[in-house]
Amino acid sequence: MKYAYFPGCSQESTAEEYNRSLRAVARRLGTMELEPIPDWNCCGATPAATVHPLLLYALAARNLAIAEEMGLDVVAPCAACYKNMNKASHALNDDPELLDRVNATLNGHRLRHAPKVRHPLDVVVHDVGLDNVPVSRPLRGLKVASYYGCLITRPEGGFDDPERPQSMDRLMEALGAEPVDWPYKTRCCGGAIYMTTEEISFRMSADILAYAKAAGANVVAVGCPFCQLLLDLYQDRLEALKNMTFNLPVLFFTQLMGLAMGLDRSELGLEKLVVSPFALLAETIDRPGEEMPKKSRPPAPKLKRWGEAEQ
């Protein structure tokens, strides 16, 4: 399938490795073609709604109109872009008056029917399909805390359960890693308020890493540039706050996919992580020899899909 790709502002700065690894993974998959939206604009993130009530919709509508001209649904990797544009897409299709008012602010484009907006995790799990992800280097030994963050599963998102999502855990399983069960999968990291109330967002983020650590994880997987920034760049501050050592590399789920798919590592941007993953990789997936030591733990219990009946 082909999608209109909306990289978003962070994909060219703080989260450049997310962009790079996602595009490399998509190229290898072949079934997830990402055609960039030319001349896209910022989605307005959280501030838009508080500056003007129409602004979020107007900024989204311009991008959606370009995607509509391309005849494609949108893929947005940043959780905030995804949430804003998905929210706008539904609202604009539900409310013709809103659509008219927003169209009146556009110039050079006109939105008729807003295309769907998808998160790449949704596309990988539901369109590409986990069986079609070619794994050549299983992520043995990686115990992954799948951290969805607050926005991708919430009401404005909605491809997975908001309280107990499973899609990233299933993906990690398919990549040969061991997803750990832990309670803070969708707890907010405080990304939206860290510029203004840093100490509060640090407390929120520190709790997340403490829970991941307590659940036995040795790596955290994320799908949002803000979560990644707080948990990785500021990990030393979070450790100081908790008086704990985390030493948890925080990788975008696309970087983990790329590793498992055996992609050229220069395409994955691993060197950009502040908490380096290389020691962990050397001990686990890069360890010579076919098998993990025999005395390794029994296989992880299969996670239930949300809503699946007990067996």
Place this chain on the structure above:
Amino acid sequence: MAEARTVHLVQTAVAMGLIEEQVSLCYQCGTCTGACPVAAAGGMDYTPRAIMRMIQAGLEEEVLSSQTIWTCASCYLCTVRCPRGIQITEVMTQLRNLALAKGYKARKGQVYNQGFIDIVRRHGRMYEPELVVRYHLLTNPLNFIGLAPVGLKMIAKRKLRLLPDHPPGRPEIRRLFERLKESERRKEQGE
């Protein structure tokens, strides 16, 4: 069970009505406060449940000058869990808009919001270094000292863009902002 109406859009003039309509459904169970990570981290002067009650009691000034409406991280967990289907996150956003419209003193959150959107207006896209510099200049320039280690780390990891992106659609974006302003003005004049 009464379902709260989905709120897509708020005009300042009707904001209070919509907020009251949503909030009238609240039966003070406290689920939202239990869910709220910001309240748990000590970042709110009133809990989300308390805000709901205060609105019911008509304590407009206390609500609109509270810290809570500015530190809400818009994470939606309260909204997911509220047994009355109240869109608490949306209510918080509207309270911010209302506080601004009624001339309450802007908190740091709004300095950040305005700075962010102003960059989007001029460049069409975010330019993080400018936002950081501007925000700290306007709030507390002494913060720059504390920023240095992180800034250097980001430069070492090439996580900062040195120049803003300049998409060709910038004039279109500026027009978009102008037209929004115009429509606002027309509304104020009662058209």
